[in-house]
Amino acid sequence: MSLEIRKISKSFGGVKALDDVSLSVETGEMICFLGPSGCGKTTLLRIIAGLEYPDGGSMYLDGRDLSSLPARKRNFGVVFQSYSLFPNLSAAANVAYGLECRRWPGEKIRKRVEEMLALVHLGDHARKLPHQLSGGQQQRVALARALAPEPSLLLLDEPLSALDAQVREELQEEIRRVQQHLKITTIMVTHDQEEALSMADRVMVMKDGTVMQTGPPMDIYKRPENSFVARFIGKMNVLPAQKEIPFQSHVAAEGSRPRIIGIRPEDVQIACCGREEGTFSGVVDQVVRLGNLTRVSLRVESTGGREKDLLILSELQGMGEGLEVGASLPLCIQPENVRVLEWH
């Protein structure tokens, strides 16, 4: 099922939580809403789920208007951050609940519950109560419960943020596997950029109730359109544009000259470019070794005038042998790796 969101807005007591947000989600696609807390991503998900009503805008599921449809009639599967399993019901009864609401025949319910619990590898835990299951298992039950009634859309509201790192990684793969297996259109809210980049087909980055950028994960990483996205997704050197740093504009210029530029640390090479353009001399300020990766901060002295010294972060593969604080090194920035984030 495809979902079309048009100009959704929502305020809470005068504070704009969502401001004219539009988006279309393709059938079978998994999209992540990504942003810092308070950016409106959860509010948008709750509006899609029908748990909150928008002040303006409209939504269409396969062309059908959703505005007047209450949550219970939307047939969307929702997984909440806090699991929200029914504590007085066993895992199997939790999964069966949505089916009983839809008056499925008993035998069909039993089969479906079995199938769903097997899908999330919990076949042996059917009779357990939620408090007898670990956090990860509870969230698996919640996923099975949401998927059991064959929903047209799966909505995940920070499903993994209450879990510890290892379980989270496991479940990330699991959710993605199940999602692709069922080919179900899915929207997930997260504040974890790694999670969004590794799981989603497309990511929508939000800030203060507005969409900053939407696109495939690697697109967002490679081609951030503004300094917020640049800073939020991965690490990026966000610098005032200077004459010395060459750039190739990827998009049409949106102003007379660039104001802020961005360079990924892995694109700052500690070497000579072999030509003068794009080669700088920097003094090593700090070296952080992470085993397979070494982060080096380099201070590039200003060429005079009102410009300040630049602190540029570089990331090298390996342990960075021979790098010492205070050493003066050449560094090279290729013009095609420089993004213009803001224009004058």
Next chain:
Amino acid sequence: MELDFTLLWQHRMFMVKGAVVTIQLTFGAIILGFILGCIAGIGRVSRNTLFRSISGVYVYVLRGTPMLLQIFFVYFGIPQIYMALTGNSMTPDPLTAGVIALGFNSGAYVAEIVRSGIEGVARGQMEAARSLGMTHGQAMRHIILPQAFRRIIPPLGNEIIILLKDSSLVSVIGAGELMFSARVMGARYYDYVQFLAGAALIYLFLTFVISQLLALLERRLKVA
């Protein structure tokens, strides 16, 4: 002065009869109070404005006026209103009047207990239920109330014990409950100590039994 409990022993059956009336009063009032309290408590969180405001007014009035006034109102006030409306007289039975007054009063407190029990169930439960396809009412019945019920047992037990003791107020309209019996006997022999002490012992015994039963119920519900 010498303390002597022979008179109390001699009139023990009179005191026990008083205690039975106290139990009847308490039992009747808690049933009435529980029914009213559940209705008004659900009303307090209802989405229906009329239901919500009626419940709010009920709780406000019954909690905001003295219980003694309410007892007098039921016993003396209602017959007067009845007479003014129908022209017929009506003599209420003190026990019935007591159950009604105590029940309505207690209902207001139970309503608040029920309300906080419902509100104490995580909001996500209602949302999960609704997104699974349940109506608000179904979610309330199948998901919210069963969970709220467990939470209200301890404060409800407290309310039963308060009600047991408050039932002594009904002695002012002549219901022959335990406090009334103690007072009558005390006045008859002008020896209050032994009858008041006797009544106190019976009250303590009753509250002990109630709290043990409630502890048992709580343990049962925890296992389930």
